[in-house]
Amino acid sequence: MTSNAKTKAPPETPAYLSRIAEAEAAIRRTADRLTQPRVAVLACLMSLDHAASHFDVAQALVKHHPIDRVTVYRVLEWLVEVGIAHRIAGDDRVWRFMINDPTASIAPHQQHAHFTCNACGQTFCLDDVPNKLNFRLPSGFKPSTVDLKFRGRCLHCA
């Protein structure tokens, strides 16, 4: 274990620690309080390229920022409320959370695509959703939002 292939990423410095300043800045932009759990959870989400469950977050933080699981739930819910993150319903009845793309200006989750990998189980966001899906709904159905979900092999498991 001391000389494996991954010597560049020792577990003593989890990726989220480098995102703490960034997370603090984002939280300060809201009207709400800056607290340790909020910073840690947001930094954790910021360090990931895929969606994370409440358990994933709690697990990632347990070493340097142990947080009660109820607080993790509440912080994640708060992040969704203030528009920093969004939640994704998985096939395993577990909510997963992911940072919103700040470049996607107005309607952050009106039209959104996700990709769940059948191999590693992780869910990714695909941001450049086409404005018009060539899909004709039966008459009488008036859609306001669209969710597009792909399943298959992600770029890490290809």
Add this chain to the structure above:
Amino acid sequence: MTSNAKTKAPPETPAYLSRIAEAEAAIRRTADRLTQPRVAVLACLMSLDHAASHFDVAQALVKHHPIDRVTVYRVLEWLVEVGIAHRIAGDDRVWRFMINDPTASIAPHQQHAHFTCNACGQTFCLDDVPNKLNFRLPSGFKPSTVDLKFRGRCLHCA
């Protein structure tokens, strides 16, 4: 209650009762046993134009065909296994089930669209999904199935 507007549909004859023969025929087409709970659950699904949760099914059958809730779960799971129905993950962490369209020949759930009504909460299947969505995935992602989910107003709540 004796003279309300819905005199044409008395609660004494739920809609699923007229589907029992049809349900029996479909179950006989499988290699498995024909049992009362399977017939009742399938007839119930057949009588609906929207997806139903295990609770919806159990509730609908409680008067004429009371079935243990575990049995409802198992029958619904079996219906998915043998390809008669499919399950839909809802936003409320509840599985909903719906009969497969028998005309959609080979791959019944490879590419599928659902519509969830924000007003009544019901989920409908939209069967004529286009074969090609003009959506370009980031390189490295290889999709095998697609789920398309709309939210808005259904034809009953328009």
Add this chain to the structure above:
DNA sequence: GTACATCTAACAACTCAGTTGCATCTAGCG
């Protein structure tokens, strides 16, 4: 029609993600 082997139903107990209530604590402000 009856007996048998096997599959299925019912019941109870359990798992687990997520929620609620409440006492304690803390961030932000005067």
Add this chain to the structure above:
DNA sequence: CGCTAGATGCAACTGAGTTGTTAGATGTAC
């Protein structure tokens, strides 16, 4: 520094879905 609204932590709860086990029903062989 001291106050107060709001956040955290803990424990207990909820509710969908699962598992194990026994009793019962189904289809088949005789």
